[in-house]
Amino acid sequence: MLSETSTATVRATLPAVGAAVGDIADLFYRKLFDAHPELLSDLFNRGNQASGTQRQALAGSIAAFATHLVEHPDTRPDVMLSRIAHKHASLGVTAAQYKVVHTHLFAAIAEVLGDAVTPEVAAAWDEVYWLMANALVAIEERLYAQQGVVAGDVWRAWEVTGRTEETEDVVTFRIRPADGEPAPAFRPGQYVSVQVELPDGARQIRQYSLSSAPGSPLRSITVKKVRGGLSPDGEVSQYLHAHTHPGDRLRVSAPYGDLVLDDIDAPLFLASAGIGCTPMLSMLDHLASTGHRSPVTVVHGDRSPADHALRSEHALLTGRLPDAAAHFWYEKPGPDHATDRTGLVDLTDLTVPSGTRAYLCGPLPFMRTVRAQLLAKGLPAADIHYEVFGPDLWLAEA
Structure with a gap:
């Protein structure tokens, strides 16, 4: 005080x-x-x-x-x-x-x-x-x-065990602790920091959401290549895309992040755009593994189906839940895509059950729009949670 x-x-x-x-x-x-x-x-x-x-x-x-x-x-x-x-x-x-x-x-x-x-x-x-x-x-x-770490000493060596090209700009890396010890526990929605040494000697750090479920024997991070040109915007993601393959090692932090899925039997609303789908996949995997039975509404916006990283997993995990529906909006959809799901995400015709807990991840304009529409549908602000990749400019503008 x-x-x-x-x-x-x-x-x-x-x-x-x-x-x-x-x-x-x-x-x-x-x-x-x-x-x-x-x-x-x-x-x-x-x-x-x-x-x-x-x-x-x-x-x-x-x-x-x-x-x-x-x-x-x-x-x-x-x-x-x-x-x-x-x-x-x-x-x-x-x-x-x-x-x-x-x-x-x-x-x-x-x-x-x-x-x-x-x-x-x-x-x-x-x-x-x-x-x-x-x-x-x-x-x-x-x-x-x-x-269980000393203050500040959050780093461990992890081995890359697999690499999957999800889209032209997105790669998933499967990783495990290099020392053979168990991976630290995490909660659905959390992220890790990854530190890489760049050609100029700088050891830059970026955060990536864990896209696997907490119970998985391996951990997965999905990295979107940021095309920063000559600026340092995408220097870490571009380095990982170009130089990281199975057998390589990464310095990875313990998991952190406060956008976490609580173990509650309430209706859920999981909204993402672009690479913001990664924490939602961890949440969906966890919900399916733990037998969540309340309604789950999954919303995602992207440029096109080809740009939608982990699209099939997004749909399959939603389908494993007994009362869930996925709604994907694309600015450039394929010929068979529903016309009312073309363009930007619009929640007008979606029902949001009373008591819903909402989780948002994606670019700020997307989250502002979705949050405003959820508030208009009567969802309390306290029940709308969000994750920002990078500095929290939403907070800066609040």
Whole structure:
């Protein structure tokens, strides 16, 4: 809880800080990487830095956290904190790194806001930062403990045992721990981080959803090639597509992620677009394996049937459930595809049973549209859960 004095100061300065938070984030990252270039090469996603999305996400999370402290002083934005903490845990972030961030973030705040940063203002925002940082550290320590790893030491060597070309741009890799020990347990919908050493020596990290069921003896990750041109947007996915084959080894983190399927006997709505289908396949596989009997509505949008990665698995797993239906929309459908499932996903003629829990994964415009349509059908916002591949710009714009 923010102290009474700091609450008044943060409330008074929030408009000014909010207006400048983008510039603060930009300067912060420049200062951070000038002092610690290894963080850019070996921890932060260079693609997100180049596009500016990471700066947007940082700015949005700080503004959202401070606003919540002021407007809801008796609660904490646990959903936001959990999402950030899971991503940090999958990267191996440690408590000591929050001190490094603090140093460069507050140097950026002082430089951008100048004389407006009085000792009182600095103290108030320092309190905001450490409330958020300490909350994240506490969650991350619990996440590390749950996986039985030392804080930050999340990596193991995994062997690639199989590779399947799903589409022109999508490959599934089947992997197992190289040491022969059991694979760590995970919950349907979670992801792992994969770290690869690129030709320039950088060890870049990306997250990929586990597309197999938790009970499977092997783990599967499905990787879509991001065509980033000369930018670093797709450097890891392109490297994996070009250089990773059975017998190779990968550095893979313990599984994390807060978009998880709860073991409840409620109607479910699983909506995805593009490569966002991967966590849904894990969920469907789990539901089929555990005998889920309540209604399940499966929705997916893609450019065409040929672009729909794991399309047959998507349909087959849905068909294994006793009360489930799959609805696939394609912008460029084949000749036999239903005309009312052509174009973008539209839930107008779908029935969403009372008590449904919804899970969304895909590009932000898709998830915004689906969420708005579910809300219009009476589904409570608290029952709509989502996963963002990359920085959470939905949060940044909230």
